[in-house]
Amino acid sequence: MYFCDIHTHSLLSPDSSAPLADMARRAVSLGLDELCVTDHCDLVDGMGRPVTHFDWPAAREQFHRVQAQVGGQLLLRLGLELGSAVYDPATARWILKEGAPQLDFVLGSLHNWLGERDHIDLYYTDFTGNPDLARHCVEHCLRHTWTLVKDCPDCYDSLAHIIYPLRYIQRDGISLTLDGYEEPVRTIFTQIARTGHALEVNTCRGRNLAEWLPLLRWFRECGGEYVTLGSDAHRPQDLGKGLREAAALLSQAGFRYVTTYERRKPVPHLI
Numbered sequence: 001m002y003f004c005d006i007h008t009h010s011l012l013s014p015d016s017s018a019p020l021a022d023m024a025r026r027a028v029s030l031g032l033d034e035l036c037v038t039d040h041c042d043l044v045d046g047m048g049r050p051v052t053h054f055d056w057p058a059a060r061e062q063f064h065r066v067q068a069q070v071g072g073q074l075l076l077r078l079g080l081e082l083g084s085a086v087y088d089p090a091t092a093r094w095i096l097k098e099g100a101p102q103l104d105f106v107l108g109s110l111h112n113w114l115g116e117r118d119h120i121d122l123y124y125t126d127f128t129g130n131p132d133l134a135r136h137c138v139e140h141c142l143r144h145t146w147t148l149v150k151d152c153p154d155c156y157d158s159l160a161h162i163i164y165p166l167r168y169i170q171r172d173g174i175s176l177t178l179d180g181y182e183e184p185v186r187t188i189f190t191q192i193a194r195t196g197h198a199l200e201v202n203t204c205r206g207r208n209l210a211e212w213l214p215l216l217r218w219f220r221e222c223g224g225e226y227v228t229l230g231s232d233a234h235r236p237q238d239l240g241k242g243l244r245e246a247a248a249l250l251s252q253a254g255f256r257y258v259t260t261y262e263r264r265k266p267v268p269h270l271i
């Protein structure tokens with residue numbers, strides 16, 4: 001199996017303190033074939049303030065320094081987790097242009113309420129005892145995700161963690177899945193497939209696995225071809241967690257390849 005983790009963070013993300021060198025050393029010791037660092041660039045930060053900049057010089061410096069250290073033992077790629085591109089597509093495109101041509105991979109994600117609740121990260125919302133709010137949140141996220149895949153196909157390569165709202169909804173004791181949202185999810189998946197993009201299976205450091213199988217089956221039925229795998233590790237010890245199991249789910253759902261990206265072009269590898 002091609003062992004790749006292409007959703008990971010380093011100290012250039014506000015919620016990580018891991019030097020990329022430590023992540024890469026851990027990747028080598030785990031026997032990873034490929035590691036892509038995808039630091040956060042959210043166009044609205046956790047507290048809902050607009051962001052118009054990503055520190056590409058620091059990202060490039062760190063990437064090239066570590067690549068020189070581990071080259072030959074590990075294929076290292078430079079990616080970006082671009083959050084809330086639909087909030088400000090012009091800035092999103094400018095940031096991506098600044099990152100090219102070195103940029104290999106862009107995860108399109110959504111962490112925030114957009115246009116509601118002061119645009120804060122869903123992490124800060126307490127869903128306890130409020131299933132109506134939980135359902136509203138899922139619908140809100142699916143609506144903005146549809147806008148991303150329909151209007152901003154150039155702002156992502158793989159759709160990151162479509163189950164993100166469920167992380168906090170389930171944290172707060174409400175049992176909700178995407179089972180009841182088959183129609184809007186399939187609409188999104190059909191658009192992803194039609195435009196040659198990828199869906200990410202995000203294991204959330206090995207915690208989320210079973211809920212991906214029905215989603216992968218829908219994606220396959222919608223014509224999906226490319227799937228990327230990521231642990232979303234923010235610390236070296238979380239790298240690679242759940243990815244072998246995720247690759248097995250891919251096979252079960254009928255996929256023969258796991259996909260990585262080079263200069264924003266998909267590279268399929270036999271599972």
Ligand SMILES: [Zn+2]
Nearest residue numbers: 081109160161
């Ligand atoms: Zn994320």
Ligand SMILES: [Zn+2]
Nearest residue numbers: 007009081232
């Ligand atoms: Zn992430």
